[in-house]
Amino acid sequence: MGANLFSGEIPPELGSLSSFQIAMNLSFNNFTGRIPPALGNLNLLEFLLLNNNHLTGEIPSTFESLSSLLGCNFSYNDLTGALPSTPLFQNMDISSFIGNKGLCGGSLGGCNVNSSPQSVPSLESGVTHRSKIVTVIAAAVGGVSLILIAVILYFMRRPGQRVPFLQYKDALSPDTDMYLPAKEGFTFQDLVEATNNFHESYVIGRGACGIVYKAVNQVRCIKDEDGKVLATENAVKDRWRGYFHNLFNEGHERSTSLEELSNSEECRNYSFYRRIRKEEVVVALKKMKHRKAVGPDDIPIEVWKVLGETGIAWLTDLFNRILKTKKMPNEW
Known part of the structure; x- marks a missing residue:
């Protein structure tokens, strides 16, 4: 059911499918509202994908009962609140929750504990408390402003460092066939992955007020057996040819190359037709x-x-x- 135009709230009746297992994919739709707590009854479910919708509210506490769950994705919604306390949610990678500004806990960091609702402060104490907050915020803003001004002045007076021309030329050589079309919906997370968390090896230039990085889409790069990126079409084809040759001949005592096969009757090996x-x-x-x-x-x-x-x-x-x-x- 993923990647459709479904809208409205997720039907809570899905939680009555107690024998449902493997995966439930509701991602890339237009679902709104809260996540039904009834989905916590799917004890046999292994994967739950709710990413890229418009869901709000908290992740139901009933999800702590999903004993068979191996993975889930709640990214790019409007969810809030703390993550369930089970080890699966607390140890899950942050990529499963990005795009939700209100979530906290686990890999997202700790949650702020609100004051107890039983203690009702008086009007006078409330005003004093707000005054302290305003004073602290004003002092912090002033301090940060002074630091930013100092940093800007430092970089303006500092001569820009340049990467040697030969290194820049090699990185962007037109013969490498490494230019890729821009990806639609490119996010900050994509930039982090494409530059290996902005590693120094991806720097191609420095200026007075910024650094220029080389972003490489690792998914579309083909490497040889030594881990070197192949840049030409012929090299990529040779790599695929060798890969499939090893794949289809795995487990056999000998491998038959294409050159050994011919159309003559005496050269045919009928064992390949069983x-x-x-x-x-x-x-x-x-x-x-x-x-x-x-x-x-x-x-x-x-x-x-x-x-x-x-x-x-x-x-x-x-x-x-x-x-x-x-x-x-x-x-x-």
Whole structure:
């Protein structure tokens, strides 16, 4: 249900699906209102994705009962309040909560404890308290202003440091094929990741009032076996060719290269045309790791493992049909 145009509040009836497991994806919609506490009844749920909506209020305390939960994402909403006290929420990465200005606790930092509602201060004490706050704020603003003025004057009088020209030229050489189109909705978090938290190795220039960084989209960079980024199209193709050669020949006593195969009758190896066995499908499923990106069918690997013998039989039949007809399905 993710990446649609659903709006309104999340139906609390979803919490009655007690046997629902694996993942519930409601992200990238237009849901509003509070998160239904009834979702805390989904004891078998492993992943809950509510990011990129317009949800408000606090994360329900009933979520502490989600004993099977492995991961969740509440980022880019309008949520407030403290995170649930379970270790899963307290130790979760900050990227699961960014974009919510009112959340606190765990990786987001401590929450401010409000004064006890039982103590009602008098009017006189309230005025005195506000006066102290105003005085402290005014002093802090004045101090910060003086520090900023001093820093600005220091950088204005300091000669700018420049990175050597050859280093800058190498970093932005037009032959490297490393220019990428601008990403829509580019956030500050993207800049942090693209510059490795603004590391010195990404600096390409310094001025009197600022520093220029080189941002590299790591997701779209292909590296060789030594970890070096490949910059040319031919090098990238060779890397992919070697990767798939090793992948498809894993576990065999010998590998057959494309050059060894020919159209002549005596050179054909008919062992490559045998049917795929269930045992091979079982071995392949065991090698696949959990929580990986899904393919065109949008079905995670966990689903096939849960289906057991039924799923293995279905996949084996599908693979053999593809092998026999030499055609891939139009839709998955």
